[in-house]
Amino acid sequence: xxxSLLICSLTLLFPLGHSSLPLVINTWPxxxxxxAAWNALKAxxxxxxxxxxxxxxxxxxxxxxxxxxxxxxxxxxxTTLDAMIMNGDTMEVGAVxxxxxxxxxxxxxxxxxxxxxxxxxxxxxxxxxxxxxxFIAEDLTTNKSLNIFSQWLKGNCQPNYxxxxxxxxxxxxxPYRPKATVARSKRAPHANTHSxxxxxxxxxxxDGHVAAGTSTNxxxxxxxxxxxxxxxxxxxxxxxxxxxxxxxxxDGDVMMRFLPSYLAVELMRAGADPSAACKSAIxxxxxxxxxxxxxxxxxxxxxHYGAACNRAPGxxxxxxxxxxxxxxxxxxxxxxxF
Ligand SMILES: *[C@@H]1O[C@H](CO)[C@@H](O)[C@H](O)[C@H]1NC(C)=O
Ligand SMILES: *[C@@H]1O[C@H](CO)[C@@H](O)[C@H](O)[C@H]1NC(C)=O
Ligand SMILES: *[C@@H]1O[C@H](CO)[C@@H](O)[C@H](O)[C@H]1NC(C)=O
Numbered sequence: 001x002x003x004s005l006l007i008c009s010l011t012l013l014f015p016l017g018h019s020s021l022p023l024v025i026n027t028w029p030x031x032x033x034x035x036a037a038w039n040a041l042k043a044x045x046x047x048x049x050x051x052x053x054x055x056x057x058x059x060x061x062x063x064x065x066x067x068x069x070x071x072x073x074x075x076x077x078x079t080t081l082d083a084m085i086m087n088g089d090t091m092e093v094g095a096v097x098x099x100x101x102x103x104x105x106x107x108x109x110x111x112x113x114x115x116x117x118x119x120x121x122x123x124x125x126x127x128x129x130x131x132x133x134x135f136i137a138e139d140l141t142t143n144k145s146l147n148i149f150s151q152w153l154k155g156n157c158q159p160n161y162x163x164x165x166x167x168x169x170x171x172x173x174x175p176y177r178p179k180a181t182v183a184r185s186k187r188a189p190h191a192n193t194h195s196x197x198x199x200x201x202x203x204x205x206x207d208g209h210v211a212a213g214t215s216t217n218x219x220x221x222x223x224x225x226x227x228x229x230x231x232x233x234x235x236x237x238x239x240x241x242x243x244x245x246x247x248x249x250x251d252g253d254v255m256m257r258f259l260p261s262y263l264a265v266e267l268m269r270a271g272a273d274p275s276a277a278c279k280s281a282i283x284x285x286x287x288x289x290x291x292x293x294x295x296x297x298x299x300x301x302x303x304h305y306g307a308a309c310n311r312a313p314g315x316x317x318x319x320x321x322x323x324x325x326x327x328x329x330x331x332x333x334x335x336x337x338f
Contacts, residue, residue, distance in 0.1 A: 020325040021208065021303040024050060026201040027249040027295065027320050030067075033058045034321040034330035037201055047211035048110065050203035051085055055106035055215040058199040066197035069103045070142030072217040074224045075160065077149035079140040079217050080123075081105035082231040085113060088210030088239030095231040098123040101137040102130045106215045109231070111135075120231060152221055160221055161253075198230050200237050200247025200297065206325075208301040212239035212247050212261070219252070228252025234262030243269035244301055246278070250294025250310075258285045264298045274298040275306025279338065282308045295320075295337075311337035 024037040037054030045053070059068035059081075066072060073079055083105035084095035094113025097120065099105050108130040112121050121129055131137050152158070153173065162169035165176035198216035214230040214237050229252035230236035237247040238261035246264040248255055260281040267277035278298040285292055295309035295318040309318035316337050323330045 021204055021206045023204045023299060023303045023305065023322070023324040024054065024201065024330075025297050025299055025305050025320065025322050026054060027199060027247060027297055028064065028197050029319045029321060029332055030058055030063045030199055031321055031330045031332070032061060033063065033199055033201065034323050037203055038323040038330065041203065041205060047203040047205050047209050048085060048087055051201045051211045051213040052106050052110050054201045054203075055083065055085075055199055055213055056104055059103060059105060059215055063199055064197040065144070066217060067199050067215050068105075068217060069138070069140040070145045071148075072220040072222070073141075073145045073149040073152075074218070074222045074226070075157070076224050077141070077146065078224065079145050081140070081215070081217050082227060083109040083213070083215040084231040084233065084236055085109045085213035086211060086233065086237060086239045087113070088212070088241040088245060091240065093119045093233050095120040095233070096122070096126045096130075097227040097231045098126070098225060099130065100124060100127045101140060102127055102135045103138055103140065104135060106213060108133070108135055109213070109215075119233065122227070123225075148220065157221070161219070161223055161226070198228075198236070198249045198252070200230075200249055202237070202239065202245035202247055202297060202299045202305075204245070204299060204301070204303060208241060208303075210239040210241045210245045210299075210301065212237035212245040214247060226253075229256035232256050234259040236261065238262045238265045240265055240269070241301065244274065244277075244299055246281070246296055246298045248281075248294065248296040251289075251292050254289050254292045255285060255294050260285065260294075260296050264296060268298065268300045273306065274300050274304050275308065275335075278306050278308035282310050282338075286310050295335075307333070307335045309335060309337040 033054040036057035037050040040050040040053040062068040157173040235256040239245040246261040264277040264281040299305040
């Protein structure tokens with residue numbers, strides 16, 4: 001009797017089976033970030049609070065060395081941060097790129113959204129903005145990032161992201177000059193799964209309000225000034241409370257050319273299942289870069305979700321985290337790449 005009552009009320013509460021709101025979903029097995037976002041929602045916070053808290057947790061914990069301070073030094077040894085947050089109700093976005101000295105990049109992104117009419121601030125000026133808004137200036141360099149940098153120098157600056165330059169970038173540290181004749185070959189991506197682990201989060205509350213965001217320290221040994229997909233609207237993430245949310249991770253230089261998060265959300269708006277929308281967004285890139293490294297997560301407004309990734313050398317399966325009213329705790333999920 002009690003059990004059938006229980007089953008009955010469960011069925012009433014969760015009529016859609018594998019979906020339930022609220023929902024938090026994030027890239028990679030960054031469980032503490034999922035917890036932080038989920039707890040923010042449970043404490044009555046907004047979906048923006050959830051995205052901010054989740055990303056901030058990763059920035060503090062330096063998730064996989066690829067989020068936050070002390071990771072991914074560029075060619076000059078400096079760590080800089082990129083982040084973005086998007087409100088799917090109002091379509092407001094705040095983002096920062098190439099942020100120096102400030103550890104809480106997602107916090108600064110939110111400040112851009114809430115305290116300016118702008119969308120994206122970059123570089124030194126973004127850092128000055130952050131300092132004026134009360135964020136603490138700190139050194140983002142750690143012994144670990146110094147060590148990564150000095151090992152790279154010792155190894156003749158390999159790998160690096162230069163092409164069509166002399167001296168030969170596969171043997172030297174530059175300074176580089178452009179070659180007069182440009183080879184029209186497609187760069188073989190030297191992406192690997194350990195240098196591109198951006199956190200991307202989508203949060204939905206029980207009324208279907210959507211927010212999404214990202215935070216990363218970019219690509220190790222990047223050319224200073226390089227901005228990847230993460231802080232770019234529609235590339236790193238996208239949210240629209242009338243359609244859903246998506247967030248991408250991987251070889252940002254390639255992925256940002258296709259706006260995969262925007263594409264996935266538009267496909268869900270047109271009725272596509274979240275997994276199918278994710279897969280289509282990956283397929284679009286795959287057509288041009290068959291071996292690119294990348295993955296995307298998608299959620300629609302009823303809390304159905306999915307993910308997809310491109311099969312690349314050493315990357316057959318993508319892991320992500322989900323917490324919703326059914327699980328009430330972060331659950332590790334995986335999807336086979338295709
Ligand atoms: C996650 O949080 C727990 C508890 O605060 C902590 O002990 C653990 O080190 C964290 N995990 C990571 C990967 O930082
Ligand atoms: C970094 O290295 C310096 C010198 O090698 C050492 O004195 C310092 O304690 C180290 N800092 C940390 C946080 O490990
Ligand atoms: C979300 O996706 C599920 C699974 O495809 C579908 O049943 C549901 O109708 C979708 N929700 C909306 C609002 O489109």
